[in-house]
Amino acid sequence: MDIIKLKNGDRRSLSKTLTMIEKGDLKSADIKEFFPAINEAEVWAITGSPGVGKSCISEHIIDNWLQENKKIAVLAVDPSSPLSGGALLGDRIRISNSDNSDNLFYRSLATRGQSGAIPSNISDMIKLFSALDYEKILIETVGAGQAEVRVASVSKFIILVEAPDSGDILQAEKAGLMELADIIVVNKSDLERANEKAEQLKLALQLSENESPNVFLISAKEKLGFKDLFLEMKELEKNKKENKSKSKISLSFAWESLLWNYKGIDLILQKLESEKITIKEAINEIMEEFKID
Numbered sequence: 067m068d069i070i071k072l073k074n075g076d077r078r079s080l081s082k083t084l085t086m087i088e089k090g091d092l093k094s095a096d097i098k099e100f101f102p103a104i105n106e107a108e109v110w111a112i113t114g115s116p117g118v119g120k121s122c123i124s125e126h127i128i129d130n131w132l133q134e135n136k137k138i139a140v141l142a143v144d145p146s147s148p149l150s151g152g153a154l155l156g157d158r159i160r161i162s163n164s165d166n167s168d169n170l171f172y173r174s175l176a177t178r179g180q181s182g183a184i185p186s187n188i189s190d191m192i193k194l195f196s197a198l199d200y201e202k203i204l205i206e207t208v209g210a211g212q213a214e215v216r217v218a219s220v221s222k223f224i225i226l227v228e229a230p231d232s233g234d235i236l237q238a239e240k241a242g243l244m245e246l247a248d249i250i251v252v253n254k255s256d257l258e259r260a261n262e263k264a265e266q267l268k269l270a271l272q273l274s275e276n277e278s279p280n281v282f283l284i285s286a287k288e289k290l291g292f293k294d295l296f297l298e299m300k301e302l303e304k305n306k307k308e309n310k311s312k313s314k315i316s317l318s319f320a321w322e323s324l325l326w327n328y329k330g331i332d333l334i335l336q337k338l339e340s341e342k343i344t345i346k347e348a349i350n351e352i353m354e355e356f357k358i359d
């Protein structure tokens with residue numbers, strides 16, 4: 067890691083450093099050591115089923131931040147499934163924002179087939195971007211399963227995207243995403259049934275024990291409804307509402323990260339496999355060493 071180059075904004079060094087974090091070769095403790103004074107970027111996740119329009123919406127959000135001269139990092143987790151036929155967000159923002167490229171850094175990350183380490187690497191990446199004075203981080207992730215919910219939980223703010231054609235809202239409820247969202251947008255308001263979808267969502271939200279997020283109708287294609295969305299985002303950055311469900315998930319995720327980053331984990335797994343120790347003994351052994359930094 068070339069600290070001087072990194073601090074001077076060298077993008078190649080940043081890419082290389084991110085790869086080190088991705089591989090687990092660089093941990094938050096190392097980052098803290100090299101960058102003692104760490105600012106905190108505002109981290110936003112945008113999540114929802116494949117094809118609901120996350121990338122199209124992200125483009126508008128990024129443009130808006132760029133107009134405010136913000137330094138932005140975009141992380142796309144498992145970008146564009148071939149299923150939905152969506153174009154890669156990275157390609158799009160590279161094309162549309164080539165003039166502003168200094169203020170915008172894009173990176174895609176794969177989660178498929180990986181262990182629980184990936185989201186914890188994302189939080190280390192967030193630390194690095196924050197240390198390099200990035201002010202906004204946008205994480206695009208398909209909100210389908212537990213891994214994605216965890217990715218979303220490393221971010222401070224979550225936008226859940228729905229669309230008239232995004233299927234049953236039960237899907238988002240099942241994944242726990244409705245509980246976690248700070249903002250819900252119904253995209254594709256240019257299509258029929260968008261209003262109906264928004265009403266269904268509002269009804270479903272009435273049953274939640276948390277304070278309900280606001281629901282916005284937008285069209286990324288026609289660029290409609292974004293003014294209100296941006297105002298709400300600003301408002302939330304000023305007055306973040308705490309949310310018990312999110313705290314629970316964040317806590318259990320932090321707990322798991324500790325576990326999988328524990329240096330003796332391989333040995334413990336071996337001992338468990340050969341039945342030299344019980345689960346209870348394994349936990350006791352790990353607890354001896356647990357220390358949160």
Ligand SMILES: Nc1nc2c(ncn2[C@@H]2O[C@H](COP(=O)(O)OP(=O)(O)OP(=O)(O)O)[C@@H](O)[C@H]2O)c(=O)[nH]1
Binds near residue numbers: 151
């Ligand atoms: N009619 C309409 N189509 C839209 C709108 N926003 C996005 N789309 C279309 O929906 C498709 C998917 O858009 P993406 O932004 O790639 O969706 P995504 O959620 O990022 O998709 P994945 O990354 O594959 O999960 C594209 O064909 C878009 O042109 C909208 O507001 N109205």
Ligand SMILES: [Mg+2]
Binds near residue numbers: 121122153
């Ligand atoms: Mg996308």
